[in-house]
Amino acid sequence: MIKALSAFALTVAAAALPAAAQTFTAAPKMFTTAELAATATALSPTSLNAAITKFDATTPRMGHPRLFKGQADYAGIVAATKAERAKALAAMTAYLKRTAVSGITTSLRTQINSNTESVRMGSWWEQSRILEGMGEAALGWYLTRDPWFLTEMRARMQLFGPPVLARKCAGDVAETRDYAWSYALAYDFAYSAMTAADRQMVKDIIIACGNANLLKTPEQVRRYPENSISFNALGKFVGALLIVRGDMPEVNAWLAPAVQEYVFSTSPWGGEDGGFANGSSYAEWDAGESLLMWDLIERVLGVPFYRKPWVAEFARFVAYALPPGTPAGVFGDGAEVRRGEDWARFGKAIMNRSDTVLSRWYAKQMSGEDYARLHIMLSPREYQGIADLPSNTPNGAYFPAVGWAAMHSMLVDRNRTSVFFKSSPFGSLNHSHGDQNGFVMYSKGKILAMDSGHYDYYNSPHWREYYKQTKAHNAITFDGGQGQYLGLSGLGEKASSGKLTKFLQSAGWDVVTGDATAAYAGKLTQAKRTLVFIRPSTLVTVDQLNSATPRKYEYNLHTVVPLVGVPAAFRADVAPAEMCGSVTSPDPLTQTGSAGYAPAPSIAAGPHQWNKFSYTTAKTRGVFVSVLRADCLSPKPTIVYSASGATITLGARTITVTDADVTVK
Numbered sequence: 216m217i218k219a220l221s222a223f224a225l226t227v228a229a230a231a232l233p234a235a236a237q238t239f240t241a242a243p244k245m246f247t248t249a250e251l252a253a254t255a256t257a258l259s260p261t262s263l264n265a266a267i268t269k270f271d272a273t274t275p276r277m278g279h280p281r282l283f284k285g286q287a288d289y290a291g292i293v294a295a296t297k298a299e300r301a302k303a304l305a306a307m308t309a310y311l312k313r314t315a316v317s318g319i320t321t322s323l324r325t326q327i328n329s330n331t332e333s334v335r336m337g338s339w340w341e342q343s344r345i346l347e348g349m350g351e352a353a354l355g356w357y358l359t360r361d362p363w364f365l366t367e368m369r370a371r372m373q374l375f376g377p378p379v380l381a382r383k384c385a386g387d388v389a390e391t392r393d394y395a396w397s398y399a400l401a402y403d404f405a406y407s408a409m410t411a412a413d414r415q416m417v418k419d420i421i422i423a424c425g426n427a428n429l430l431k432t433p434e435q436v437r438r439y440p441e442n443s444i445s446f447n448a449l450g451k452f453v454g455a456l457l458i459v460r461g462d463m464p465e466v467n468a469w470l471a472p473a474v475q476e477y478v479f480s481t482s483p484w485g486g487e488d489g490g491f492a493n494g495s496s497y498a499e500w501d502a503g504e505s506l507l508m509w510d511l512i513e514r515v516l517g518v519p520f521y522r523k524p525w526v527a528e529f530a531r532f533v534a535y536a537l538p539p540g541t542p543a544g545v546f547g548d549g550a551e552v553r554r555g556e557d558w559a560r561f562g563k564a565i566m567n568r569s570d571t572v573l574s575r576w577y578a579k580q581m582s583g584e585d586y587a588r589l590h591i592m593l594s595p596r597e598y599q600g601i602a603d604l605p606s607n608t609p610n611g612a613y614f615p616a617v618g619w620a621a622m623h624s625m626l627v628d629r630n631r632t633s634v635f636f637k638s639s640p641f642g643s644l645n646h647s648h649g650d651q652n653g654f655v656m657y658s659k660g661k662i663l664a665m666d667s668g669h670y671d672y673y674n675s676p677h678w679r680e681y682y683k684q685t686k687a688h689n690a691i692t693f694d695g696g697q698g699q700y701l702g703l704s705g706l707g708e709k710a711s712s713g714k715l716t717k718f719l720q721s722a723g724w725d726v727v728t729g730d731a732t733a734a735y736a737g738k739l740t741q742a743k744r745t746l747v748f749i750r751p752s753t754l755v756t757v758d759q760l761n762s763a764t765p766r767k768y769e770y771n772l773h774t775v776v777p778l779v780g781v782p783a784a785f786r787a788d789v790a791p792a793e794m795c796g797s798v799t800s801p802d803p804l805t806q807t808g809s810a811g812y813a814p815a816p817s818i819a820a821g822p823h824q825w826n827k828f829s830y831t832t833a834k835t836r837g838v839f840v841s842v843l844r845a846d847c848l849s850p851k852p853t854i855v856y857s858a859s860g861a862t863i864t865l866g867a868r869t870i871t872v873t874d875a876d877v878t879v880k
Contacts, residue, residue, distance in 0.1 A: 246524065254522045260475045266516040267471060271461060277515065279406035280357065281458050282507065282593060284514045291596045296358055299597070303586035304358060307351055310587055312363075314348065316370040328378045332386050339389060345371060346393050350400035350589060357404040365408055368401055376416045384423035388432070391424040392448035399455035400507075400589075418463050421455055425469055433476035440483040441645055441709075443493070443501060453477045454508035457515045474512065482525050484641070486616025489528025492641035494547020495536050496554065502529060503561035506568060506590045521568065530569035530577070533562060535612040535621040539580035540629030542660050546619070546637050546653070548646040548678075549670045551821075559584035560591050567594040575602040576627075610750070611725045613718040617641060618651075620718060620727040624751035632658040632752045632845045638713030638729025638744075643683065645706075646673075649699035650688035651713030651731035652744040656754055658845035661792035664689050667773040668812065669820035677816040679705050686825075689773055690731075691742060691758055691839075693766040700736035711736060717745070724749045724868070724879055738762065745877040747870055752845035755852075755863060755870055757877050758838065765833035770798050770841065772826045782806045782828055786847065795847040798828040800839050801856040805829050840872070 246254075256262060270277065283289035296304050326338045335342070349371040356364035375394065384391050402409065402417045409417075432449040435442060456470045484493045484501075491498035512520045521527060536545050537558055544550035559581040566574035579602040584591065604627055613620040618639035624632040636654045643649040648666075656664040666689075668682030681687050683705070685698020692698045702708035710733065717728035724747060731742040741761035748754050760768055772778075774794075778785040782804050787794045798804065808826050830837065840861055842852040850866035860872040869880045 246527075250522075251524065254519055254524070257519050258478050258523060260471075260479075263475055263478060263516065263518065264471055266518050267460075267474075270516060276461050279458075280403045281460075281515050282403055282510055289514070292593055293358060295596045296592065300586060300592060303592050304355070306585070306587035307592070308355060311348055311352055311355065311367055314345070315367055316345070316374050319345070319374075324374075327375060330382055332390075335390065336387055339387075342375075343389075343393050346375065346397040347589070349397045350404070351587075353401040353404035354589065354592070356408060365405060368405055369413065372398065372401065372413065372416060376420060380416075380419055380423055384420070384427040386427070388428050388444060388448045391427050391429055392451040395421050395424040395429060395455040396451035399458040403458045414462075417459070418465070421459060421463065422465060425452070425466060430469060433472050436476055436480050436483075440480055441493075441641075443483075443497070443645065446477075446480065446483055447501065447504065449473060449477050449480075450505050450508040454511050457511040460515065474516070477508075478512065478518075478520065478523070481523060482529075484617070485525050485529070485532075485614075487524035487528065488614045488616050489525055489530070489532040490614030490617035490619055491529070491532060491536075492617040492619075492639050493646045494550050495544035496549030496552070496557075497547065497646050498529075498536070499533065499554075499557060499561035499565070503557075503564055503590050506564055507593060509568075510593070527569070530566055530571065530574045531612065532614060533565060534573050534577045535623075535626070536619065536635070537562070538621075538623065538626060538631070538633065539577065540631070540660055541633065542657055542662050543655075543665070545621075545635045545655060546650065546666065547648060548673070548682075550666050551669060555583050556585055560586070560588060563597070564591040564594045567591075567597055570595070570598065572602075572604065573608070575600075576604045578602070580629075609720060611720050611748070613715060613727065615715050615718075618713055618715050618729065620715065620725075620746075622725040622727070622746075622748040630659045632656070634746065634748050634754050636727050636729065636746050638715055638731055640712050640714055642709040642712040642734065643699065643701055643707035644709040647707060648683050648688065649685040649701050649707070649711065649734065650690050651699060651711070651734040652729045652742060652758075653685075653688040653690035654746060654754075654756070655689065656794075656843060656845070658752065658794075659792040661789040662775055663787065663789065663792060663794045663845060664843065665773045665775060665823070667823050667825065669816040669818065671816040671818045674706065675817060676814050677812065680814055681812055682816075683707065686771060687773070689771055691744070691760065692769045692771060693739075693762075693837075694833075695767075696769070697738070699731070699734035716743075719879075722750075726877065726879060728877065738764075739766075745872075747877065747879055749865060749868055749879075753849055753865060754841075754843045754845075755865070756839070756841045756843075757861075757870075757872050758840075759872075759874070760837035760839075762835055762837075765835050766837065767830040767833050768837035768839070769830070770828040770839045772796075772798070772828070772841075774824045774826060775822050777808055777810070777824045778806075778826050792845065793847050794843055794845055795851075796841065796843040797852060797854075798839060798841045799854055800828075800830070800837070801861075802834060802837070803831045805831055838872075 277285035352364045352368035398417045398420045429452040435445040453473050484491045562581050563578045566578040575598040610626050611622040620636040622634045634656050638651050668687045686696045700711045713731040719726040728745040739762050743759045745757045783797045853864040855862045863870040871878050
C-alpha cells in the first residue's frame with residue numbers, strides 16, 4: 216500500500232476562500248501540483264484500464280488472498296495476528312463459535328428463505344452480520360488451518376446460497392451487495408481449501424447478484440452521487456470483482472466500468488480536503504466499511520488509490536472532527552451519540568492505512584475497540600514507536616469543501632475545549648440537517664452546547680418534525696421557530712446550503728465566518744455568522760441578519776442542563792465542565808427554556824434543555840452577540856453597540872464588528 220503523505224496544508228485549501236481570508240498557520244504542503252496531476256493520471260479511466268490489462272497479462276497471475284497481493288502475508292498483517300493481535304483472533308473465534316449457524320432460530324431461517332423482500336429485510340442487520348462471519352471464518356481458517364472454520368464457513372454459504380440462487384438474487388441492493396462481497400471474501404481466504412462445488416456457488420452468487428442489480432450501480436452513482444447505499448454497493452461489487460478477476464471470465468467485462476465510476480466518485484460527500492459532509496457518524500461507518508475495497512484497488516491493480524486527495528486527507532478530518540476524548544459526534548444523523556467503540560475501531564483502521572505523524576498519534580490515543588472485526592484485523596500493523604505531535608501542530612482546521620471548521624484549545628489535551636462550526640455546500644441533504652451556521656461546543660469531556668434530538672430512525676416523526684429542523688440546533692430561526700428549507704419532501708435539500716467565507720488562524724484565536732443565506736430559501740436576505748474562538752476557552756458568536764420582511768429573530772442554544780440567570784449573564788454547570796454566557800442584541804430580547812422533546816423520539820434520549828433568545832419586536836435587521844466561556848473565571852465581556860456595529864472587549868482582546876467584517880486584536 217502507498218502511504219499517505221504529510222498533513223494537508225491550509226495554504227492549499229485556502230484557494231477555496233476569498234483572498235482577504237487567506238491567513239493561516241504555516242503547515243507542510245500535502246501535494247504539489249505535479250503530484251496532484253500524477254495521481255489524477257494514475258487513477259484516470261485510461262490508466263485503470265491499463266492496470267486491468269496488465270493484471271490479466273501478468274504470469275503467473277496473482278493468487279489468493281488478493282487482499283495480500285497473492286502473498287502469504289502482507290506488510291506483517293498475519294504476523295500481527297500471532298503477536299499483538301492474537302487477542303483479536305481469539306475473540307473472533309469465540310464470536311463465531313458463540314453465533315454458529317447451527318444455533319440460529321427457526322424464525323430467522325424462515326426469514327432468510329423467504330421470497331418476500333420485506334420479510335427478509337425485517338432481520339437484515341442480523342443476517343448481514345452472519346454473512347460477515349462467512350469471511351471471518353475463511354480468515355480464521357487461513358490464519359490457523361483449523362478445519363472447524365471451514366465447516367462454519369460452508370454452513371453459512373449453504374444457509375444463504377440456495378435461497379439466493381433460487382430467486383436469482385432478486386431483492387434490495389443492501390442484500391445483493393453483501394451477498395456478492397461476503398462470498399467473494401470467503402473465496403479469497405479459503406480458496407485453496409474450497410471444493411469445486413464451493414467455488415461454483417461463489418461464481419453463481421456473483422453472477423446472479425450482478426445481473427439482479429449490482430450492474431446498475433455505476434449508472435446509479437453517476438446519476439445520484441449522494442446515494443450512499445448505491446455507492447457502498449458499488450464499492451463491494453468492485454471488491455468482489457477484483458477478488459475473482461481471471462478466475463471467472465464470465466464477469467471480466469463488469470470490472471472496468473465499475474472501478475472507473477467508483478474511483479472517480481470517491482467520495483460523494485467530500486472534496487480534496489478530506490471532509491465528509493454527511494456527518495461524523497456516517498464518515499467513519501462509510502469509510503470503515505470501505506477500507507478492504509480500497510486495499511484491493513491498490514493491491515490488485517497497483518494504482519495509488521490512497522494518494523487520491525480525499526482519501527489521503529480523510530484521516531486528518533477524523534483527527535480534528537473526532538479528537539480523542541470527545542463526548543459526542545459532530546453534525547448530522549447520529550452525531551449526538553458517544554460511539555467510543557466505533558471511533559476506536561474505525562479510527563485505528565483508518566489511521567493505520569494513513570501513517571502520518573497525526574494518524575500515528577491518533578491511533579495511540581484510542582482504546583476500547585472490538586479488534587475482532589475484519590477492517591481492523593486486516594489493517595497494516597500499528598506504529599510501535601513514540602507518537603507525539605510536534606509542538607507546532609495547528610489546534611484548528613477547516614474543510615471548505617464540506618463547510619466545516621474545528622477549533623480546539625489544544626488538540627493533544629483530552630480535556631480540551633472544542634468548537635465545531637458548519638456552513639455546508641451540501642445543505643441538509645440525506646443524513647445532514649438544516650443546521651447551516653450551527654455550532655457545538657464541548658469541554659473537559661462534557662457537552663456545553665449540543666446538537667439536540669435523537670436519531671431513532673430515518674424519517675421518523677421526531678426526525679422530520681424536530682431533529683432535522685433548524686430549531687433543534689444552535690442556529691438562527693425566526694417567527695416562532697421557522698428555519699432553513701428542507702425541500703418539498705422534508706427530507707433535506709442540497710440547495711439549502713451554506714459556505715465558509717473566512718477562516719483565520721493564530722496561536723491565540725481562530726475566526727470563521729459562514730454565509731447561510733441560501734439555506735433560508737429567500738426568507739432572509741442575509742444570514743451571516745462569525746465565530747471567534749479565543750483560546751483556551753471562550754467562544755464569541757456574531758450573527759448579522761437581514762430580511763425584506765420584519766422578523767422576530769431567534770438565537771437557539773441547546774444544553775444538557777437548564778441555564779441559570781438572565782440573557783446577559785447565565786450559567787450552566789456540567790461537572791467537571793462549566794459554561795458562563797451571555798446572549799445580547801441592540802434590540803430587546805426575551806429568554807425561554809423548555810425541557811425534553813416534542814415530538815419525542817421513539818427510543819429513550821438523554822437530557823435536553825432548549826433555550827431560545829428572541830426579539831420582542833419584528834425587525835428587518837437583526838444582530839446577536841453571544842459570549843460562551845468554558846472557564847467562568849476568564850474575563851467577562853463588555854459589549855458596546857453602535858449604529859455601525861459593536862465592540863466586544865474580553866480582557867486584552869478586542870473584537871470589532873462592522874457590516875463588512877469581524878476583526879480581532
